Amino acid sequence: MIWGAVVVGILAIAGAAHAQEYLDTLPTLTVQIVEGSQYVYVEDGYAVMAGEVENTGMSPVADVRIQASFFDATGALLEVAEGGTALDVIPAGSKSPFAVRTNGTIDGVTDASARFATGFKASADKAGLLAIYSTDVDHGESFRAAGEVRSGGAPERDVRAHAALHDGFGRVLRVHTFELGDMLPNSRAQFEVDGLADTRGASLVLYAESESSYAPGRALVEVPAPGPSGHTSSARITDVSVDGAGPDGTVQEGTIATITADVEHTGGPATGYNVYVQISESERGAAGTLKYIVYVDGETGRLGSDGSVSVEWVADRTGLFNVETFIWDPSGIPLGNQGPLLFFPVG
The missing domain is CATH 2.60.40.10 (Immunoglobulins)
Structure with a gap:
């Protein structure tokens, strides 16, 4: 399954946004999009990118605008939309969520990116009276x-x-x-x-x-975890591997890496399950860049016997990456612990 497919049930897109982290207009004004905070979902036919902005500067800021670009599975740009943060004024050292919605209903969105749309400005302090x-x-x-x-x-x-x-x-x-x-x-x-x-x-x-x-x-x-799902099935991810690497274990930039997780059914009746994969840079890149994180969701069938799950990821940048895997039932209840951690380089 290709990263970014629509998740059954909540119509969410596991979008990993490539975003500006810092935008400085004055030495005392510094704002970043919080790394790993972005999430893309579909609601009433509209695609929405949600995330969080942090004011890391020494002064309150206002008019922080976020530009979200929405893409299909081929990488073609479908729409560019703009929105503001939930808080009109973000105090120094504080955070504000944001949500940018497409201008109209849209089909085929599988990925999105976020950046600051315009420069923001300093603002007078609001009183902390609420x-x-x-x-x-x-x-x-x-x-x-x-x-x-x-x-x-x-x-x-x-x-x-x-x-x-x-x-x-x-x-x-x-x-x-x-x-x-x-x-x-x-x-x-x-x-x-x-x-x-x-x-x-x-x-x-x-x-x-x-x-x-x-x-x-x-x-x-x-928020409490969902209640019991009515079954006693359990599973564990025994091994995680990457297909597409060369003899030295390096995946070539621009190629498709296939991430495979081996699943063992450890008890209980047959039940549906979902494997969740997170791919991220193991180290932050150069100063002023956002740590790259990808989320992959896949409905992968039913437990009842051992098997394996494979998802595909386009290695679109170089660096050292780590893969984390999780297995849940369809209602979001974990069926087992996190799988083994996998590291691989892209060059």
Whole structure:
């Protein structure tokens, strides 16, 4: 299966974005797209790239714009879209999620890249007069969380809460904004996060801001793992190999590397399973570059006997790469531990 295929059930694309990490407009202004945070999915026919931006400078910044380019399986550009970060003003040392959606419905998206669209600008500090809390977490059949924004001693205009769902790998799976309107001094406004979580969600991060204030602290909600799936099957990945390497183990740049994971059924009835593969640079490249990470998802059949799973990756850059493999059931529950770590060079 080629990397980037649509994932059955959540219509998500395992997109690895190649993105600018830093864009400096003044010596004190430094913003980066957080490495490994990008995720691409399809919702109501629109392709969406979600991710996270970090202000690593010494001053607050505003007007941070993200440009997302969406591609098909052949590498052809399908559309370029632009969007902003969830937070209008990102304080120094803080992060903000973002989500860029295609302008219209689109078919065939398998990959995407992200970059800063324009230079951003310094902003006046917002007052840290808001506070945000998670007030109720329901771990029932569908995960739900309630939140609350509290104002300080001044009225607030245009109060908004933002929720970003992260998976266990740091990717931003979903971003949602709640418009709470104006608030009186020392008042409270509630909102409910529902429908954001999927089986990969590991944590939910809540933010709050208004025209003049923000919440200095973020609320973190741990998302529970899915409940029992009704089976007792288990499996393990016994070996991981790469096909396409030369005698010295090097994969040539521009060629297709086939990653194969050997799966052993260690007990329980036959059940469907999904192998998840992450390919990443083992070391960061030159200063100012983003660490390259690729995610591969593949529905691979049913347990019942031992077998192997193969996925393909185009080695489009040189360097030393490592491969991590995981095996889950269709509802996202692990069937076994992480597979053996594999390293291979591309030259």
